[in-house]
Amino acid sequence: xxxxxxxxxxxxxHKLRTFLTILGIAIAVMSFGFLRTVVTAWSxxxxxxxxxxxxxxxxxxxxxxxxxxxxxxIARVPGVKTVSYANxxxxxxxxxxxxxxxxxxxxxxxxxxxxxxxxxxxTPEDLKAFRAERNACLVGRKIANEHGFKVGDIITVEGDIxxxxxxxxVRGFYTGRDASTDETQMLFHWKYLDERxxxxxxxxxxxxxxxxxxxxDPARMTEVARTIDAMYLNSxxxxxxxxxxxxQQGFVSMxxxxxxxxxxxxxxxxxxxxxxxxxxxVMAARERTTEYAVLKTIGFSPLHIIGLIAGESLLIAGIxxxxxxALTFPIAGGFASMFPTFFPxxxxxxxxxxxxxxxxxxxxxxxxxxxxxxxxxxxxxEGLRAIG
Amino acid sequence: MIEVRNxxxxxxxxxxxxxxxxxxxxxxxxxxxxxLMGPSGSGKTTLLNLIAGIDKPDKGSIKVNGTDxxxxxxxxxxxWRANNVGFIFQFYNxxxxxxxxxxxxxxxxxxxxxxxxxxxxxxxxxxxxxLADRMKHYPKQLSGGQEQRVAxxxxxxxxxxxxxxxxxxxxxxxxxxxxxxTLLDRLNKEFKKTIVMVTHDPRAAEKAHQVKHLDKGxxx
Numbered sequence: 129x130x131x132x133x134x135x136x137x138x139x140x141x142h143k144l145r146t147f148l149t150i151l152g153i154a155i156a157v158m159s160f161g162f163l164r165t166v167v168t169a170w171s172x173x174x175x176x177x178x179x180x181x182x183x184x185x186x187x188x189x190x191x192x193x194x195x196x197x198x199x200x201x202i203a204r205v206p207g208v209k210t211v212s213y214a215n216x217x218x219x220x221x222x223x224x225x226x227x228x229x230x231x232x233x234x235x236x237x238x239x240x241x242x243x244x245x246x247x248x249x250x251t252p253e254d255l256k257a258f259r260a261e262r263n264a265c266l267v268g269r270k271i272a273n274e275h276g277f278k279v280g281d282i283i284t285v286e287g288d289i290x291x292x293x294x295x296x297x298v299r300g301f302y303t304g305r306d307a308s309t310d311e312t313q314m315l316f317h318w319k320y321l322d323e324r325x326x327x328x329x330x331x332x333x334x335x336x337x338x339x340x341x342x343x344x345d346p347a348r349m350t351e352v353a354r355t356i357d358a359m360y361l362n363s364x365x366x367x368x369x370x371x372x373x374x375x376q377q378g379f380v381s382m383x384x385x386x387x388x389x390x391x392x393x394x395x396x397x398x399x400x401x402x403x404x405x406x407x408x409x410v411m412a413a414r415e416r417t418t419e420y421a422v423l424k425t426i427g428f429s430p431l432h433i434i435g436l437i438a439g440e441s442l443l444i445a446g447i448x449x450x451x452x453x454a455l456t457f458p459i460a461g462g463f464a465s466m467f468p469t470f471f472p473x474x475x476x477x478x479x480x481x482x483x484x485x486x487x488x489x490x491x492x493x494x495x496x497x498x499x500x501x502x503x504x505x506x507x508x509x510e511g512l513r514a515i516g
Numbered sequence: 517m518i519e520v521r522n523x524x525x526x527x528x529x530x531x532x533x534x535x536x537x538x539x540x541x542x543x544x545x546x547x548x549x550x551x552l553m554g555p556s557g558s559g560k561t562t563l564l565n566l567i568a569g570i571d572k573p574d575k576g577s578i579k580v581n582g583t584d585x586x587x588x589x590x591x592x593x594x595x596w597r598a599n600n601v602g603f604i605f606q607f608y609n610x611x612x613x614x615x616x617x618x619x620x621x622x623x624x625x626x627x628x629x630x631x632x633x634x635x636x637x638x639x640x641x642x643x644x645x646x647l648a649d650r651m652k653h654y655p656k657q658l659s660g661g662q663e664q665r666v667a668x669x670x671x672x673x674x675x676x677x678x679x680x681x682x683x684x685x686x687x688x689x690x691x692x693x694x695x696x697x698t699l700l701d702r703l704n705k706e707f708k709k710t711i712v713m714v715t716h717d718p719r720a721a722e723k724a725h726q727v728k729h730l731d732k733g734x735x736x
Contacts, residue, residue, distance in 0.1 A: 130625050137613035422609045425570060426623050426670075427598025429591065508570045509562075512605065 131432060135439035138412065145408060150448040152404040153491070157452025157484050158459060160397045163390050164480040165460050169471035170387055173376035176308040176473075179346050181244065183375040184339040184356055187366035190378075193335035194365050196322075201359065202339055207352045210342035212240035215318060215335075219285035219294060228468055231271045232313045233285060235321040235337075244340040247305040254300025262320050264299035270311035272301050274468050283314065290325055290332075310472035341369070398487050405448075406495040409441045413499030420503050421511025430504050437503060441496035442489070449488025453481060518544035518567055518678065518710065523576030523586075525562055536562045538733040539576070544726075546581075546677075549704040549711045551724035558730040560714040561682055567712055568601050568680040569593045581677060598626050602671030602709075604681035608663040610655040616642065616666045617651040623674045641669035645699060661692025668699060672709075679703065681713040685720045697723045 139146050168175075184202060186192035196213070203211045215235040222229045238259045242248055250258070250266060257279075258264045267277050277283070281298045296316050304311045318336065326333040343352055353369035360367045370378075380387070413420075420433050456476055464474040503511075525537040537559045544550050544567075552560045565571040566578055569585045572593075577586045580600065588596055610619045620641055624634045642648050645665040655663050664684060671679055681700065685693035701723045703709045713724065721727050729736045 134611075134613070141613055418609060419611055422603075422605070422611070423622070424594070425568075425597065425603050427594045427626050429594060509565050512570075512609075 131435040131439060134436060135443055138416070138436065139440050139443050142412075145411075146444060149404055149408040149444055150451065153401055153445060153448025153488065154451035154455060156397050156401040156404065157449050157488055158455040160394055160401075160487060161453060161456035161476060161480055161484045162459055162463070163394050163397070164483060165456070165474065165476050166471075167387055167390050167394075168477050168480060169474045170383060171376075171380045172308050172310075172471070172473040174373055174380060176247070176306070176310070177371070177373040177376055178247075178342075180343050181372040182341040182343060182349060182352065182369055183372055184341060184367050184369040185337075185375070187357070187360075187368040190338070192365070193332075193337060194339065194367065196334045196336050198339065198360070198365075198367070199336075202341065202356055205352060205355050205359075207343050207345060207348040207355075208341050209344045210240060210243050212237050212244040212340040213318065213336040213338065214241065214340065215321060215337040216289070217285075217287075217316075217321065218289050219287045221283065221285050227470065228274060231268075232310075232472075234313060234315055235318040236315045237318050241315070241340075242302075244342055247309045248302045249305050250300060250302045254302075257299040261297060261299060262317055262323075263296055265296040265314050265316040266300050266302050267298055267315075268311035268313045269301050269303045270468065270472075271314065272298075277301075290321060290328075292324065292328055294324075307475055308473050312468070312472045340372075398491070401445075401448075401487065401491045402494055405441060405445055405491050406498070408444065409437065409495045410499050412440065413437055413503055417503065417506060417511050421506070421508045424508050424511070433503055434500050437500045438493065438496040442492035445488045445492030445495070449485055452488070453484055456480075456484070517546050517579075517581060518542075518712070519577075519579040520544075520563070520567065521577045521579075523563075523566060523573040523578060525559075525566065525571070525573050536733050537566075537573075540730075540733070540735060541576075542728060542735065544710060544712060546710055547704070547708045548726060549701070549724045550713070551721040551727045552712065552714045552730060553716070553721055553727055554730035554736075559733045560730050563730065564680050564682055564712060564714050568603065568678075569597045598623060598674065600676050600678060602674065602676040602679045604664070604667055604671050604679065604684045606683040606686040608655070608660075608667040608687075610663055610666055610670075612655050615652050615654055616647060616658065616669075619655070619666055620669045620673050622670060627674070637673050638669075641673040642666070644672065645669045659692065660688050661695055664688060664692070664696050665699065668696070668703075672703070677710060679709050679711045681711065681715075683714055683716065685715065685717050693717065693720065 184194070186194055199211055199213060202208060217233045217235050219233055242250055242255065254266065258266050265283060277298050279298055279300065283296045283298060285294045285296070287294055296314070322333055341352070343349055349371055356369045357367050423432065460474060460476050464471070520540055520542040523537055523540045526533050526535045540563060552563060554560050562571065566573055573586050577584050583596065585593065585596060617638055620638045621634055624637055629637065639648065642651055645668050647662060647665055647669065650658060650662060658666065684700065685696055688696060697720050700711060700713070704711050713720070715721050
């Protein structure tokens with residue numbers, strides 16, 4: 129009780145210094161938390177991958193299409209339960225310079241897509257309306273809220289990969305089952321795309337971007353992948369079949385330099401937290417050399433002294449860390465609303481909170497280490513002489 | 517009774533071994549008031565620290581009331597100091613963030629006394645040094661003489677048998693110094709405390725029954 133009381137009084141001895149140290153730690157922890165959230169958001173697709181979902185794409189590159197004819201052949205492969213498919217459409221919606229107008233637009237198979245992605249929740253009414261109309265689309269709840277889309281609205285997109293003006297009628301919305309589910313996509317009929325492209329560029333008809341497979345047993349994924357890829361080994365359009373997780377990691381690895389940089393900056397921030405706090409604690413302990421010597425003279429044990437120094441360090445680190453974490457949420461929220469489609473999911477994860485709290489706590493312990501050892505090694509006689 | 521027998525002590529200064537005390541023997545009877553005098557660097561404070569169990573001799577033995585403190589380890593010495601010795605420093609060494617009451621209470625926090633009993637002891641000590649009305653004052657709100665009297669109350673509060681004082685008047689004006697010395701004299705005469713005091717001040721030394729002079733680590 130006495131140690132706690134003295135820790136508090138000591139921490140408030142130089143109010144400005146303590147305040148600035150807490151502020152420094154708070155800003156550093158907030159930056160750490162924000163960067164970790166960016167890193168997490170970058171790889172949300174990997175985390176959201178289903179254990180029984182696989183992707184078959186062109187072996188040369190993801191940007192090359194695969195024949196629609198593969199669908200039934202893949203469906204017959206032992207272990208494959210469901211096959212769906214999709215195409216990246218892109219296009220330009222309204223002003224391309226406005227970042228909020230960039231959201232994923234994909235052509236899908238309305239009959240199978242939601243079986244392959246059960247985390248996309250669509251009401252039976254919306255799904256029925258969507259399936260019934262060739263140029264209908266379903267919009268993710270987040271992007272619908274952002275743009276104020278309502279059922280019956282027409283979304284006009286100027287095509288780029290697929291030229292022409294494309295009108296889509298909003299027939300419903302989907303919501304995410306999990307916090308990590310992407311709610312920023314616009315999904316429409318693949319057949320609408322295929323029929324129109326047949327008129328505009330007949331050579332591109334009958335192609336899909338990639339196949340989505342649900343397997344009945346995740347243990348058979350390697351076998352399924354080997355079988356499918358062997359089927360098309362010598363064909364014009366070879367395939368590469370992999371787990372959804374591997375497929376998503378492929379995307380993330382394209383940005384590995386950026387992610388690595390963010391990781392390095394995170395580590396630097398941890399160093400900054402440590403230096404800011406260590407500087408304060410070293411100064412404080414040095415100023416109190418005589419006081420610690422007096423306490424030892426009176427009979428206080430080394431444990432009391434450790435408690436006083438480490439307690440002050442942990443108190444400052446704790447307040448700074450808590451403040452930093454509290455600031456991380458509005459900062460992340462502000463970023464997410466400024467760039468709603470840049471990261472489909474931008475949440476401060478529990479693991480980020482735990483990591484930031486651990487970093488602050490660890491900094492508190494490490495910062496106290498050197499001054500504690502120094503104080504304990506200083507004899508009482510030396511400590512008393514430090515008064516000058 | 518304090519018995520110092522053939523005590524030697526050296527300190528390391530970088531690579532040099534500096535002898536401070538050389539084969540010192542001294543006896544301080546119970547209830548004695550002894551002053552140690554001598555020029556700076558003569559070893560007075562070192563001898564005081566050894567008697568108080570703050571430091572350990574390289575050679576020789578120190579017995580206080582029958583306990584050979586030169587054989588105790590660090591934690592044993594800490595406990596012994598807490599139970600047997602009261603310390604008075606030149607610069608008072610009060611904790612600035614604690615009130616006079618809290619400073620005096622410090623040594624009692626290591627005992628099993630209840631909060632009520634601690635309060636009674638602290639109040640009695642502060643009353644004894646004439647500062648019962650300054651309990652809630654912080655050190656910076658007290659004069660030098662008052663701070664030293666709070667330090668004396670802190671030294672007394674556990675009722676130790678021995679008081680050690682390292683230049684207790686060294687930082688005080690003449691009036692305050694006189695008040696402090698009168699108080700120490702009273703503690704010796706009325707409360708039979710054994711006092712060992714280091715001082716440069718001949719007026720302070722006049723209050724002692726016995727004055728020992730040290731020079732270059734030896735008694736003269």
